[in-house]
Amino acid sequence: MMKWIIPFLLSSTLLAQNKATDEKVVGLFYFLPILGHVHQSPEKTSASMTTIQCSHPVKVIESSKVIINEAWAYVEVADYRGFIRKEFLSEKRPDCFQGRYPNFFDGLNLDLSELYYWGRLYDQYIQVETRVR
Amino acid sequence: MINIFKSKLAFASLILPLMVFGNEIKLQEEKELEVVNFNSIKKVLQEDGLSQQAINKKKEVEKLKVEKAKISAQRNLYPQEEDMWGFLTEYFLVKNAQLLNWDYQKPEYGIDQSFKELLEKLGFYQKKLKILVLNTPSIHRGILPGAHKEDIYLISLPFMRALDLSKLEISLLLLEDFFRSEEGMVRSRIKTKSFDEITGSSIKGKIDQNFLKEMMGKYDSSLKTGYSFQQQFEITKKMDSYLKAHPDLWNTYFRLLRKLNDFTKGNNLYKNYINLYPSPEMQIKWLTPEKKVL
Numbered sequence: 001m002m003k004w005i006i007p008f009l010l011s012s013t014l015l016a017q018n019k020a021t022d023e024k025v026v027g028l029f030y031f032l033p034i035l036g037h038v039h040q041s042p043e044k045t046s047a048s049m050t051t052i053q054c055s056h057p058v059k060v061i062e063s064s065k066v067i068i069n070e071a072w073a074y075v076e077v078a079d080y081r082g083f084i085r086k087e088f089l090s091e092k093r094p095d096c097f098q099g100r101y102p103n104f105f106d107g108l109n110l111d112l113s114e115l116y117y118w119g120r121l122y123d124q125y126i127q128v129e130t131r132v133r
Numbered sequence: 134m135i136n137i138f139k140s141k142l143a144f145a146s147l148i149l150p151l152m153v154f155g156n157e158i159k160l161q162e163e164k165e166l167e168v169v170n171f172n173s174i175k176k177v178l179q180e181d182g183l184s185q186q187a188i189n190k191k192k193e194v195e196k197l198k199v200e201k202a203k204i205s206a207q208r209n210l211y212p213q214e215e216d217m218w219g220f221l222t223e224y225f226l227v228k229n230a231q232l233l234n235w236d237y238q239k240p241e242y243g244i245d246q247s248f249k250e251l252l253e254k255l256g257f258y259q260k261k262l263k264i265l266v267l268n269t270p271s272i273h274r275g276i277l278p279g280a281h282k283e284d285i286y287l288i289s290l291p292f293m294r295a296l297d298l299s300k301l302e303i304s305l306l307l308l309e310d311f312f313r314s315e316e317g318m319v320r321s322r323i324k325t326k327s328f329d330e331i332t333g334s335s336i337k338g339k340i341d342q343n344f345l346k347e348m349m350g351k352y353d354s355s356l357k358t359g360y361s362f363q364q365q366f367e368i369t370k371k372m373d374s375y376l377k378a379h380p381d382l383w384n385t386y387f388r389l390l391r392k393l394n395d396f397t398k399g400n401n402l403y404k405n406y407i408n409l410y411p412s413p414e415m416q417i418k419w420l421t422p423e424k425k426v427l
Contacts, residue, residue, distance in 0.1 A: 034223070045238040097216060103209045107340040108224075117230040121223060124235050125285075126245045126264040133258040 026060040029073075029089040034097050035119040038082035042072035044123040049080045051119050054096035058089060088122065206335075214332045218320065219280020224345075225352040226265070226277075226285070234268040239290070242266070247300035248307050251382075255375050257311075264307070266290050273406055275356045276310040278320045286310055287356070295403065296396055302389045305372075305382070309410075312371045318364055323351045359409030369416045390416050 037048035052058070059076040066074045073086050098105040110118070175184070212220055230236060244264055252260055261283045270291040277285045286307050293303060313319055327344050360368075376383040394413035397406045407413070 045236075097212070097220065100207060100216070101210060101212050103336055104211055104340060107336065114227050117227045117236065118223065120230075120236045121226055121265075124265060126242075126266070128245045128249050128252075128260075128262050128264065130249055130252045130258050130260045 022064045024062045026062050026073075027091070029058045029060055029091060030093050031056040031058055031084070032088050032090050032094050033119075033122040035115055036084065036088055036122055037116075037119045038075060038077050038080050038084060039123075040082055042068045042083040044085075046083075048116065048119065049082045050077060051115055052077060054098060055094055058084060060089065085123075087127075209335050211331050211334055211336060215281050217328070217332045218278040219283070221348050221352070222277040222279055222285055225349055228349060229353075232269070233272060233287075235265050237268050239266055239268075242303075243300050244288075244303050244307075248304040251301070251304045251308060252311070254379065254382075255308075260311075262286060262311075264288065266293075270295075270402055272356055273403065273409070274306060274310070276314055276319050277352065277355070278314075278323065282314070284310075284314050284319065292403070295400065296392060298389075301382075301385055302392075305386050305389055309368055309372060312368050313360070313364070316364075316367065316371075318360065319355075322355045322358075323348070325351060357409075359411070362411050362415070365411050365416065366419060369419045373420055387417070387420055390420070 031052050031054055034054050036052055038050050038052060039046040040049055041047075056077065058073075060073045061076055061081070063074060068074060068083065071085055071087070072083050073089060075082060075084050177183075211217065226233065226235065244266075248264070262285070263279060263283065264286045265288075267287055267289045268291070269289055271289075272287060273289050273292045275287040277287065279285050288303065288306070296302075298306075310319075325347060327341075327347060331341060331344050372386060373383075376386055390413045393406070394417060397403050397413060
């Protein structure tokens with residue numbers, strides 16, 4: 001019996017170590033748009049795992065097991081692990097609309113579907129920015 | 134005799150350390166007293182420039198207090214004009230998400246790169262804007278005001294497909310809207326008297342729902358009523374003057390207007406396009422060089 005248990009314990013410890021060394025926390029970032037989604041996969045239209053608000057802290061993770069396009073970040077928000085576009089993340093806490101006008105924003109009483117669509121809006125925009133002369 | 138000497142020595146060995154230690158304790162107390170002495174602190178503080186720092190700190194705290202008071206007063210305000218434009222446009226898009234049908238899977242059309250190149254070619258730098266592709270034939274195209282002049286351009290996917298528009302042709306249509314925004318035609322069509330009154334004012338009780346309703350109505354009608362002949366003439370002439378320096382672009386624009394003219398006349402679904410953007414036929418006429426009679 002011991003013959004089987006010891007190798008099993010050893011291999012599980014090794015696996016745990018592997019998992020720990022595979023992942024690295026890049027840093028803590030803040031969400032920029034008014035509302036947005038943590039996506040299931042790194043695609044604009046992929047399903048939403050959770051909706052987050054501007055200034056929400058987001059832990060960016062680097063993992064050898066998750067290979068994604070440069071435009072996307074692999075993130076951890078509360079109990080969820082998903083994907084957010086890098087352009088929506090900031091190292092500094094942003095000056096949010098709902099932070100500037102909290103009574104106005106709260107007074108709108110947006111329902112769940114409106115919150116969902118507001119988040120989707122930023123994923124669907126095609127952004128154009130011309131260069132500095 | 135020896136005994137007397139010994140006893141003196143023992144006495145001296147006991148007394149001497151006491152005297153020495155007694156002196157040290159005193160010195161320490163003196164030091165402590167010096168430290169507690171405010172005048173000596175003041176001198177040290179002045180020498181280190183710390184008293185100036187304390188004054189600066191006090192001023193900083195005063196400033197922060199003023200800022201804090203401002204922020205807490207702003208908490209109960211309606212957004213300022215620029216914030217209000219951005220907010221209302223997105224509120225309208227969210228409220229009409231199902232009708233405008235913008236939340237769907239779409240490929241990368243490359244419009245962003247094409248429009249960016251066009252704007253830069255014509256000398257428009259440091260411009261920021263957003264494009265939203267709608268999956269509905271009911272709205273062909275349009276432009277809505279964004280925060281800090283970052284306007285939102287709407288264009289319908291069925292419209293683009295029906296006309297088989299190239300990236301450059303789409304960019305030229307967006308350029309017309311860009312000029313409309315530059316001419317102040319976009320905001321003036323939506324702005325109401327209550328917009329001016331409410332922006333930046335304080336919220337009395339609950340949010341004014343009538344204001345929101347009125348603005349949503351204005352947004353809706355701005356996409357359905359279109360532009361006047363005079364406004365179209367001004368935009369067409371502006372397009373003409375900017376594109377003339379680039380004959381390839383001018384020719385593409387001219388061909389696009391012909392395409393639009395033929396398409397809108399022969400397609401019932403898009404007939405109201407002429408009412409919104411009057412009219413491709415007139416635009417062609419305005420662009421066509423006058424024939425000289427010899």
